[in-house]
Amino acid sequence: MKVIIIGGGTAGLTVAAQLKKKHSDLKVQIFEPSDHHFYQPLYTLVGAGVDKKEKTKRLTKDYMPKGVEWIKQKVVSFDPENNSVTDQEGKSHSYDYLVVAPGIQIDWHLIEGLTDTLGKNGVCSVYGYQESEDTFKMLQNFKGGKAVFTAGSTPVKCGGASQKIMYLSEAYFRKNGIRDKSEVIFASAGTTIFGVPGFKEALQKIIDERKIETRFFHDLIKVDGPNRRATFRVKIYNGNELTETQEKEIDFDLLHVVPPQSAPDFVKNSPLSIQDGKLKGWLDVDHFSLQHNTYPNIFGLGDVCGLPTAKTGAAVRKQAPVVSNNIIRLINKQGIDTKLIYNGYSACPILTDYKHVLMAEFEYGNKPKPSFFFDTTKPRWSMYLLKHYLLPWLYWNLMLKGRN
Ligand SMILES: Cc1cc2nc3c(=O)[nH]c(=O)nc-3n(C[C@H](O)[C@H](O)[C@H](O)COP(=O)(O)OP(=O)(O)OC[C@H]3O[C@@H](n4cnc5c(N)ncnc54)[C@H](O)[C@@H]3O)c2cc1C
Incomplete structure (x- = not known):
């Protein structure tokens, strides 16, 4: 069994680490062209002069999960009828399961x-x-x-x-x-x-x-x-x-x-994208299982997905267990999980000044979903400490290593 993951960003690395944790014999390949991985949530603090940009950047190789094969190539096209993708050198690669996680394109x-x-x-x-x-x-x-x-x-x-x-x-x-x-x-x-x-x-x-x-x-x-x-x-x-x-x-x-x-062009112009409507061009996955709506052995997560919720790393944290669990279940012929589903959770820690953060957490339908017992509509220093210090630590040391 072979899983190909497109993109070794937040979503790709997290899901790869989780798959290997659940099934160590599984052959997992990540296609990722970049030598560097970036913790983008700190960019706003870099913009405000709090952190240096170098703090957000680490070597991709240091975060490639053990046992995962890193293919330093871009994927440029899909052939979902034949379970294969093509890389930038024109070479075709076949898969049993595909995870699409190349992030977003800045236009x-x-x-x-x-x-x-x-x-x-x-x-x-x-x-x-x-x-x-x-x-x-x-x-x-x-x-x-x-x-x-x-x-x-x-x-x-x-x-x-x-x-x-x-x-x-x-x-x-x-x-x-x-x-x-x-x-x-x-x-x-x-x-x-x-x-x-x-x-x-x-x-x-x-x-x-x-x-x-x-x-x-x-x-x-x-x-x-x-x-x-x-x-x-x-x-x-x-x-x-x-x-x-x-x-x-x-x-x-x-x-x-x-x-x-927008979704990266190679996704937008492929049969994997939503073909019309408000979310046209984004990856066409089921909102709850994250399985592709046409091709059952394809899943998606992260910014590329056409989901009616905010695109954040916090959303990826909740999406990755759903994708890794469903792939393992399909491999074991158990079918898609109807209990462990993605509810549209996303979070936006809004820095309101150099010391305070208003922690907005919500689900599909813009429904508030706070994780804390206190009133999170109030900007707080504790949430600033979480945003600036704890979340980056959790990201590098737990999330990218498949621990949620
Ligand atoms: C300014 C800013 C502030 C943010 N603040 C927050 C925040 O406070 N909290 C929060 O949770 N999130 C925040 N985010 C969002 C968060 O960084 C993203 O939602 C998250 O990184 C999405 O993960 P991803 O894996 O989908 O995309 P990415 O992490 O961007 O990774 C995509 C990867 O795919 C690779 N790739 C692209 N094309 C191809 C291809 N053709 N073939 C193979 N690989 C490819 C790229 O090289 C990249 O490594 C912020 C982002 C920005 C820019």
């Missing part, structure tokens, strides 16, 4: 002018290793004026990142005595500050207290770095009815961008 190019100006002219983003460090340089160079933080219309990994870096930046401006000569604007394609009740009201209170201006229905489409102008496609509604779409410019001194994101 910087979909915002006109962005790639020419990112890292310059006050334009920054925490959505990248180098980019997160550049973000802090931009914060340091900002001496007051208009600071604009965007959130786009596509699903993204860690939907809360746009707000985390905004709250941290606002706190940084206060710390450095430039808040009174700064405007802070949250320009979002969304309709509200947060989708989950309880957390929504708590975040709105922070927005009001800190005098952050919100502009919803604003989708960034163009950046003119040298002239410091951002163009948004703005939807105008009359009640629930969309009456008009306009282009509006906002000038800026600092612009933090959340780039458009």
